[in-house]
Amino acid sequence: xxxxxxxxxxxxxxxxxxxxxxxxxxxxxxxxxxxxxxxxxxxxxxxxxxxxxxxxxxxxxxxxxxxxxxxxxxxxxxxxxxxxxxxxxxxxxxxxxxxxxxxxxxxxxxxxxxxxxxxxxxxxxxxxxxxxxxxxxxxxxxxxxxxxxxxxxxxxxxxxxxxxxxxxxxxxxxxxxxxxxxxxxxxxxxxxxxxxxxxxxxxxxxxxxxxxxxxxxxxxxxxxxxxxxxxxxxxxxxxxxxxxxxxxxxxxxxxxxxxxxxxxxxxxxxxxxxxxxxxxxxxxxxxxxxxxxxxxxxxxxxxxxxxxxxxxxxxxxxxxxxxxxxxxxxxxxxxxxxxxxxxxxxxxxxxxxxxxxxxxxxxxxxxxxxxxxxxxxxxxxxxxxxxxxxxxxxxxxxxxxxxxxxxxxxxxxxxxxxxxxxxxxxxxxxxxxxxxxxxxxxxx
Ligand SMILES: Cc1ncc(COP(=O)(O)O)c(C=O)c1O
Numbered sequence: 182x183x184x185x186x187x188x189x190x191x192x193x194x195x196x197x198x199x200x201x202x203x204x205x206x207x208x209x210x211x212x213x214x215x216x217x218x219x220x221x222x223x224x225x226x227x228x229x230x231x232x233x234x235x236x237x238x239x240x241x242x243x244x245x246x247x248x249x250x251x252x253x254x255x256x257x258x259x260x261x262x263x264x265x266x267x268x269x270x271x272x273x274x275x276x277x278x279x280x281x282x283x284x285x286x287x288x289x290x291x292x293x294x295x296x297x298x299x300x301x302x303x304x305x306x307x308x309x310x311x312x313x314x315x316x317x318x319x320x321x322x323x324x325x326x327x328x329x330x331x332x333x334x335x336x337x338x339x340x341x342x343x344x345x346x347x348x349x350x351x352x353x354x355x356x357x358x359x360x361x362x363x364x365x366x367x368x369x370x371x372x373x374x375x376x377x378x379x380x381x382x383x384x385x386x387x388x389x390x391x392x393x394x395x396x397x398x399x400x401x402x403x404x405x406x407x408x409x410x411x412x413x414x415x416x417x418x419x420x421x422x423x424x425x426x427x428x429x430x431x432x433x434x435x436x437x438x439x440x441x442x443x444x445x446x447x448x449x450x451x452x453x454x455x456x457x458x459x460x461x462x463x464x465x466x467x468x469x470x471x472x473x474x475x476x477x478x479x480x481x482x483x484x485x486x487x488x489x490x491x492x493x494x495x496x497x498x499x500x501x502x503x504x505x506x507x508x509x510x511x512x513x514x515x516x517x518x519x520x521x522x523x524x525x526x527x528x529x530x531x532x533x534x535x536x537x538x539x540x541x542x543x544x545x546x547x548x549x550x551x552x553x554x555x556x557x558x559x560x561x562x563x564x565x566x567x568x569x570x571x572x573x574x575x576x577x578x579x580x581x582x583x584x585x586x587x588x589x590x591x592x593x594x595x596x597x598x599x600x601x602x603x604x605x606x607x608x609x610x611x612x613x614x615x616x617x618x619x620x621x622x623x624x625x
Contacts, residue, residue, distance in 0.1 A: 184226075237604035243532075247608065265482070293453040378412070384533075411438040448487045572599070
């Protein structure tokens with residue numbers, strides 16, 4: 182495979198873009214593949230190399246790279262009417278109505294422009310609504326590039342995970358390990374009256390993929406209710422990807438107080454949203470006094486792309502196709518891992534999957550057949566990753582330095598690092614899955 186054009190573009194990029202990229206996850210050594218165009222389930226890079234794409238824009242690309250004609254027509258029609266006005270439009274109401282109709286915990290929505298903006302607004306709203314400052318987050322969870330959640334440490338001491346963030350922000354954030362009921366119970370026992378919210382991804386999707394153990398979310402729901410705190414599900418990644426139109430919360434049967442959405446609901450354009458009960462949502466300006474605003478919020482092109490994408494998904498039974506392909510790739514991977522890398526763990530659900538290079542697997546006999554589900558009866562339940570630290574302890578270097586590049590040479594594009602989920606799109610086919618499994622077989 183030739184990569185000289187990507188190399189030359191990276192060389193140019195390094196002069197004008199810090200690190201050569203506009204978001205650090207896109208960086209890979211010695212240089213990332215610069216993408217020229219998409220084609221269904223594939224992307225083609227600047228050197229003409231064609232890959233089966235499992236990055237899918239890091240989640241937003243649900244339908245693949247060729248949008249259905251009706252989606253393209255609606256977007257083009259909106260663009261030809263002028264891209265934006267700075268005044269309300271009907272399509273914002275229609276997308277909010279669609280979301281509220283399908284996600285039971287959501288009565289009202291505030292649209293913003295990214296997942297980061299959504300979680301920033303949700304944290305401010307929770308603080309403003311409850312009159313409390315502390316926010317509990319999961320270690321290794323990711324809620325975007327925002328001050329309150331870029332923290333590391335534990336419940337006894339949290340510090341900012343990036344220079345540039347004042348320590349005072351981290352002092353109001355309490356990180357706990359995902360799936361650790363005792364830890365969060367203790368936090369509420371000690372600081373329950375100060376906690377505005379528990380903010381968590383329903384499935385950790387930025388540290389491999391870690392599923393919640395049975396009952397974990399029920400515990401979060403019960404504790405937050407008991408102590409007058411809000412439960413915020415960050416469904417930026419899982420929203421309208423896991424659990425179908427009801428999102429991951431419907432899969433787990435939990436009604437959070439607030440939900441953050443982004444990625445899929447913009448149909449491939451920049452978007453974010455906070456949704457929840459009207460009584461809480463109406464605390465936002467201008468109906469309430471918790472300030473939130475944005476020039477581009479509810480952008481008509483984005484709203485149109487999101488609405489038409491979700492309408493298409495609802496009409497065409499896209500989630501069944503995605504779940505079938507997801508089960509197929511995960512169970513294929515379980516078989517390959519059993520033969521070739523029994524220490525590794527296959528994880529995921531619906532259209533998300535990942536092989537985590539765990540070091541201490543207990544063999545594969547009797548494991549969850551379509552990816553780790555934290556089943557207590559599974560033979561691997563003692564050794565499978567249950568929180569972010571288990572994924573951080575995996576062979577992440579092997580992924581980044583060798584495995585990712587070899588998969589590229591086989592024509593399969595994965596995320597450059599071990600931590601991000603892989604995503605299926607509606608455009609992926611049986612043939613793509615078979616080809617991908619052959620590549621894993623050759624490379625693992
Ligand atoms: C769960 C979660 N929350 C928030 C974000 C931040 O979203 P954005 O990159 O759109 O700001 C991400 C991004 O990957 C995410 O996965």
